[in-house]
Amino acid sequence: MSSVLLVDDDPLLLRTLRINLSARHYTVLTAHSGQEALATAEHEHPDAVLLDLGLPDLGGVDVLQRLRACLDAPIIVLSGRTEPEEMIRALDAGADDYVTKPFHPDELFARLRAVLRRPPRLVREHNPRIGEYEIDTEAATATGPAGNVRLTPTEWKILTLLLANPGHLVPGRQILREVWGPTAEKQRNYLRVYLAGLRRKLEPDPAHPRHLITEAGMGYRYEP
Structure with missing residues (x-):
């Protein structure tokens, strides 16, 4: 069973996603702030992260970069920002996908399944x-x-x-x-x-x- 860390300061969205993910047999962790997200990721090592960029305490991209530095798991950004520059900035900072709000839950869960199917790393005798x-x-x-x-x-x-x-x-x-x-x-x-x-x-x-x-x-x- 895969574990997913939800990071969002919107209680209604957090509750909705938690219910839907639990119904799909994911183990759900939640965080309402950037600091809480970083602490949870360090201790729980989730299999994937759904990260809202509009957090109350830390910049979303800063949280993304710090998560990427300590966590080898796919990160999907959830954001109300639709500008291409914001999307590119998040992807270059380490996001695996970018979903704009409002979104259809089925699309989000399809993307989550896709990033969790990443192929395993190959073991090489020599570096290419x-x-x-x-x-x-x-x-x-x-x-x-x-x-x-x-x-x-x-x-x-x-x-x-x-x-x-x-x-x-x-x-x-x-x-x-x-x-x-x-x-x-x-x-x-x-x-x-x-x-x-x-x-x-x-x-x-x-x-x-x-x-x-x-x-x-x-x-x-x-x-x-």
Whole structure:
């Protein structure tokens, strides 16, 4: 039975979600503030988090980043903010999905099931390489001759998916669905922007990539 931490200062929404999740056989933990959420996550280690960004004590993105630093579990942001910039900011801070309020409960629970189906991490004898960089997805480091290069959380998610399938096509729709959620499957421009950024940071010749390959109209492939 999976455990879910609900973080929201709206008592009615918290109660509604708790009842619905319990009816679906989840173990439900609740928090009304950022500090309470951080303390609960540290002690209970939930399998997933539903996080409202409008908390009374701490900034929502700050709570998100601190949860991500101490918790290896999917985090779905719940927010009344519909601006694309807010969504991108939350995803780059470590969110696995972003759901705007008001939402239909069935959609939220479908997204929760999706993030809980994340594939298990692969155990590798050697870390993969892209050009001069050795990639350690467990430690989230990309190390080259001049030291580490910084990747955003979203870049890490995309790169991890590709590295988990060396030499094989990963469909663009699959990447969009797993990184941004099912409603993003048609947003191909997201991938073009992020893959271009990954190539600039990692490929020896970004204009002629050798490792992060585009399969036109289909998806992307990591070539060792």
